Amino acid sequence: MARKLLALAAVLLVAITGVNAERTTPHASSKLLRDVLTDTKYEPSNLADVDAEFVDFDELHQVGSGRRLQSTETTTKCNTWCKLKESLGLTIIGLLLICISPCLMWKNEGRHVNELRRIDFCKNKAVVVNNADIPDDENTGQLVHFVGKVSVDEDTLDLHPGALNITTPLPKALIIKRTCMIYQKFEESSQQVKNDVIGAGQTTTTTFTVREDWTPMGPQPERLEHLPEETNTRGIWDELVSNSGTPESAAPSPSYAPPNLPPQLAAMLQQTDLTQAPHGISMSKSAHVGGFGLTEDVITTETAVFQSEWMPLPADMIPDEIEALPELRKDRYGNLTTVEEGDQPTNGDVMIKYEYVADGFDASFIVQQVLAESDPETGVPAHKFSLDKQRVLDEKCCGKISDDLGVIWMVRRGRHDLYDMIKMAKEDENMVTKILRLICWVLLVAGWMMLFSIFTTLLSTLPILGALGNAAFFIVALIIGTVCCCGVTAIAYIRYRPLVAFGILAIAGTIFGIVFGLLGDASESSISPTPAPVKSPSFLYSDDTDVMVDSMY
Numbered sequence: 001m002a003r004k005l006l007a008l009a010a011v012l013l014v015a016i017t018g019v020n021a022e023r024t025t026p027h028a029s030s031k032l033l034r035d036v037l038t039d040t041k042y043e044p045s046n047l048a049d050v051d052a053e054f055v056d057f058d059e060l061h062q063v064g065s066g067r068r069l070q071s072t073e074t075t076t077k078c079n080t081w082c083k084l085k086e087s088l089g090l091t092i093i094g095l096l097l098i099c100i101s102p103c104l105m106w107k108n109e110g111r112h113v114n115e116l117r118r119i120d121f122c123k124n125k126a127v128v129v130n131n132a133d134i135p136d137d138e139n140t141g142q143l144v145h146f147v148g149k150v151s152v153d154e155d156t157l158d159l160h161p162g163a164l165n166i167t168t169p170l171p172k173a174l175i176i177k178r179t180c181m182i183y184q185k186f187e188e189s190s191q192q193v194k195n196d197v198i199g200a201g202q203t204t205t206t207t208f209t210v211r212e213d214w215t216p217m218g219p220q221p222e223r224l225e226h227l228p229e230e231t232n233t234r235g236i237w238d239e240l241v242s243n244s245g246t247p248e249s250a251a252p253s254p255s256y257a258p259p260n261l262p263p264q265l266a267a268m269l270q271q272t273d274l275t276q277a278p279h280g281i282s283m284s285k286s287a288h289v290g291g292f293g294l295t296e297d298v299i300t301t302e303t304a305v306f307q308s309e310w311m312p313l314p315a316d317m318i319p320d321e322i323e324a325l326p327e328l329r330k331d332r333y334g335n336l337t338t339v340e341e342g343d344q345p346t347n348g349d350v351m352i353k354y355e356y357v358a359d360g361f362d363a364s365f366i367v368q369q370v371l372a373e374s375d376p377e378t379g380v381p382a383h384k385f386s387l388d389k390q391r392v393l394d395e396k397c398c399g400k401i402s403d404d405l406g407v408i409w410m411v412r413r414g415r416h417d418l419y420d421m422i423k424m425a426k427e428d429e430n431m432v433t434k435i436l437r438l439i440c441w442v443l444l445v446a447g448w449m450m451l452f453s454i455f456t457t458l459l460s461t462l463p464i465l466g467a468l469g470n471a472a473f474f475i476v477a478l479i480i481g482t483v484c485c486c487g488v489t490a491i492a493y494i495r496y497r498p499l500v501a502f503g504i505l506a507i508a509g510t511i512f513g514i515v516f517g518l519l520g521d522a523s524e525s526s527i528s529p530t531p532a533p534v535k536s537p538s539f540l541y542s543d544d545t546d547v548m549v550d551s552m553y
Contacts, residue, residue: 071209072227079201080461087453094450101444102488108440109492112433118408119429121392122366123422132290135369135385143390144369145418148289150174150306152359155286162245163324164278164336166317166354174287175299175307176356178280179272180240183349184220184232186211200460214351216272216279235348236327236338237278243324244278278352286382289363293372293383302411305363313354328352366410366421437489445481449474 078086125143129135132148156169157176170176192205208226219234274281287294299306315334322328328336328350336352339345365387372386389407410421452473459469493501 071207074206074208074226076204076206077201078204079196080457083200083202083457083460084454087457090450090453094447094453097443097447098451098484101440101447102484104443105437105440105485105488106492106495108433108436109489109496112429113496114405115429116426117394117403118392118405119422119425121394121405122390122408122410122425123418126366126418128418132292135291139369140371140385142369143366145364145366145421146290146292147362147364147415147417148292150287150289150294150359150361150363152284152286152288155284157282157284157356159280159282160245162280163243163322164240164280164352165245166313167319168317170313170317170356172359173284173356174359175281175283176313176354177274177282177310178244178278179216179274179353179355180237180244180278181214181216181351181353182219182235182237183212183345183347183351184215185224185230185347186213186215186220187224187226187230189226195460197463198461200457200466212345212347214345231347233348235350236325237348237350239325240278240350240352243322244280246275246277246280284359287359288383289365291383291385292365292369293386295386298387298411305411305413307357308413309361310355310357313356318354361413362415364410364412364414364416364421366418368409437485441481441485444485445477448477448481452477 122143126145127139127142129139129144129146132146135144135146152172152174154171156171157173158169159165159176159178164178166176188209188211190207190209192207194203194205196202210224210227210230219237220232222232224230224232272279283296283299287299312334315330318330318334318336320330322336327338329338329340331337331339331341334354338349339351345351367387368390370386370388372383387409389409392405392408394403394405410425412421412424416424456466456470456473460466490501493504
């Protein structure tokens, strides 16, 4: 018995450490463990007391995700003449950045002022509804503020009918979604640049690595661009599409995500379209806050409020097996997958996750109160009133002039009064403005640095002068870019905030006048002639000597 337990412990050690140590045989450890547990010579009946967690290897799905398999390298050489041509292109790009960045700064300052005016419009025009359960007809068409709990009452929610649907409708659910992922190979690249000792040339070594990971973006290209021997398989993805029950829709837009992003991050940036098969999403039509119905536009637009807390669906609502797709099984986490128990995922494996957002959380609104549209089935809206964005018309000159500032609404999770929502909106807007200012400043400094790239390239032909030249031109670009940024911002303040701008100029002028006056007085004192020394009174000295005599005697 001890020998058998030692053998089991050894296999467990290999299973834990061997996954990363031996990448060429990722299934060896899990298969070896199954051989130990199923081989009769180890008497499995004697191992019945072993805790199940020691033989459950669903965690290997996570261990296996993101592993790297194969890599290749390519080397490119760019001599001094090549670098000079590149610097010419960078000079042109620098000129464009120098011309575009001030325009972006100007637009950002104007946008900031308009956003603050829109927020002040909400502060001055919003009508506070103390009880969201009893909206007032007189507020129809006006901007209102109310707080309440998001509820779907006793309504249940289901996905589109199909083989991948849940077993029973889910109660108390605001949103339910099905996300299908496939295990695929991706190509990653990393570069190492080595500068030539003499000249401005560079040698770039690019390493292309194959990485396997889960992705909800569907099957990837069959062959990788720089590693054509590595292929992707579609697995049962096409069968998932045909059995999903999701209505046919237009083809998804092409991917414009930057390269080398992790698949999950790329999916977040591209916002995976859950209306595309085999994914699925459904939203409750009974959602409301008090007497205000929530439209699908509100739920899909304000994702931070309504789609921030996803929870896994109860396992008993997920089918154990699907007749049309016998390859799928339900794992212990409630996911449908083609990965066998104890195995690592392989290329083409799929995983289906079911998640939902429960109702019952608080939300705060500053929106326009409108009449709800009629239900196409019943002809009567579930709730009399609904929400919409408010058109902002800012009046000036005693109402004789009005500016159309677009539309606005504010929706936040939690309970916030009107003052808090206005305060948080201003804080968010100030943060966005500061970030955009920083980005514009970086672009402007980078533009000036690129403008000098041809000089830095010529200086880089000499080892020591090259580094010193780059540092010197960077300091010059930093100074010029900062001065330009401050100048454009000051002019924009005069245009969009004249009172603030002239107030700052008045204070700056006063300080400058005081400092200039003090410096002038100090200068006059320094250039005035030194007066001649005055002779001391003679009675303090004796007639015969130059020694001072004490006046007391």
